[in-house]
Amino acid sequence: MDDETKNEMAMSRRGAFALAGKLGLGAAGLATGLTGGSLAGISAARAADSSAGLPKKPYKFHFVCHVTLDQFFTPTVYGIQDACAAFGCSYQWTGSQKNVVSEMVSAMQTAIAQKSDGIAVCLVDPTAFDAATEMAAQAGIPVVAFNADVPVGSPNKRLSYVGQPLYQSGYNSALKWLKLIPKGGHVMLSIGVPGSLNTQPRLDGYIQAIKDSNSGVTYDVVNTGPDPATEISRVESYYLSHKNVNGMFGTGGSDTYACGFISNKYGLVKNGGAVAGFDLFPQTLDFIKSGDVNFTTDQQAYLQGFLPVQQMYLYKLSGGLVGPANSDTSQAYVTKDNVDAYVGKTRFEGRSDAEPT
Numbered sequence: 001m002d003d004e005t006k007n008e009m010a011m012s013r014r015g016a017f018a019l020a021g022k023l024g025l026g027a028a029g030l031a032t033g034l035t036g037g038s039l040a041g042i043s044a045a046r047a048a049d050s051s052a053g054l055p056k057k058p059y060k061f062h063f064v065c066h067v068t069l070d071q072f073f074t075p076t077v078y079g080i081q082d083a084c085a086a087f088g089c090s091y092q093w094t095g096s097q098k099n100v101v102s103e104m105v106s107a108m109q110t111a112i113a114q115k116s117d118g119i120a121v122c123l124v125d126p127t128a129f130d131a132a133t134e135m136a137a138q139a140g141i142p143v144v145a146f147n148a149d150v151p152v153g154s155p156n157k158r159l160s161y162v163g164q165p166l167y168q169s170g171y172n173s174a175l176k177w178l179k180l181i182p183k184g185g186h187v188m189l190s191i192g193v194p195g196s197l198n199t200q201p202r203l204d205g206y207i208q209a210i211k212d213s214n215s216g217v218t219y220d221v222v223n224t225g226p227d228p229a230t231e232i233s234r235v236e237s238y239y240l241s242h243k244n245v246n247g248m249f250g251t252g253g254s255d256t257y258a259c260g261f262i263s264n265k266y267g268l269v270k271n272g273g274a275v276a277g278f279d280l281f282p283q284t285l286d287f288i289k290s291g292d293v294n295f296t297t298d299q300q301a302y303l304q305g306f307l308p309v310q311q312m313y314l315y316k317l318s319g320g321l322v323g324p325a326n327s328d329t330s331q332a333y334v335t336k337d338n339v340d341a342y343v344g345k346t347r348f349e350g351r352s353d354a355e356p357t
Helices: 003-023 027-035 039-050 071-087 101-113 130-138 166-178 200-213 228-241 253-266 282-290 303-317
Strands: 060-065 090-095 118-121 143-146 160-163 186-191 218-223 247-249 274-278 295-298 332-334
Touching: 060 071, 060 101, 060 303, 071 090, 071 253, 071 303, 090 101, 101 118, 101 130, 118 303, 130 143, 143 303, 160 303, 166 200, 166 247, 166 274, 166 295, 186 200, 186 228, 186 253, 200 218, 218 228, 228 247, 228 253, 247 253, 253 274, 253 282, 282 295
Parallel strands: 060 090, 060 118, 118 143, 143 160, 186 218, 186 247, 247 274, 274 295
Antiparallel strands: 295 332
């Protein structure tokens, strides 16, 4: 090592210790950090031993949902409740009953006016929430998307997304059910609200997978509407006029249930057809057990409530140092082989309100 290099190293070391003095760090502690010595491990162990756990804080968070009464979100609400109990927070469940975006934006504006400590929102429209999210950011209120997210490249200032990668989940699901469809077969794809960002990306994934498969499969898209009763009647109407259909595939919880209902009524799967979709409606699980639905995709609705609370709590507690992070809530498939694990009375799937013990 030449003299010039030694001098540069000495100056760097002196500068580091000078900075440590200004920050109130001990020289020994800094030296250990610079050299990776064993004292660093002792310090970390002591920090762990001395922790009394995270404090409970009375933060109030607002959750803005597009279908506040939809049974899909029952475990989501349980996740919110359990996270709030763990961290000492409270919440308000608000938004729209029937996917009216203007009502959701108004709910966000109300939350901002009430000085909410954090807002979690289903971003079901690509642009409608941008101004309200900007307003929240200006007020220092963190915004987390859950269940539905804006497209990549959007200027929306939400801090993270908690939920499935929706396009990919649709694509992957289609790859699975396409194996059940004969070459040149015909299928029905359903969507409750065309263009809504919680289901449209899944439909787009379905269609792209069909195209990529080169299987000659053709398809019709049926707009079933957001009302479960309407969904059943529209799926039934389609089936009765297309009895040669080889499969019916939903993109949301209630239209998947509608497909299963019609399969159960007319024997579609039992006669060699296929039915699949999304979410864990109890009726859909029952149809899997009875052999009227082949599979459904679990997106872990409980986590879509728990994780946003956790992220917003840590953001507030740390003064923004612990930022929310995108969280993929999985793409697990429920089939006849594993459905029994899902049909029990469990809070985590919304089938019981009993607290876990």
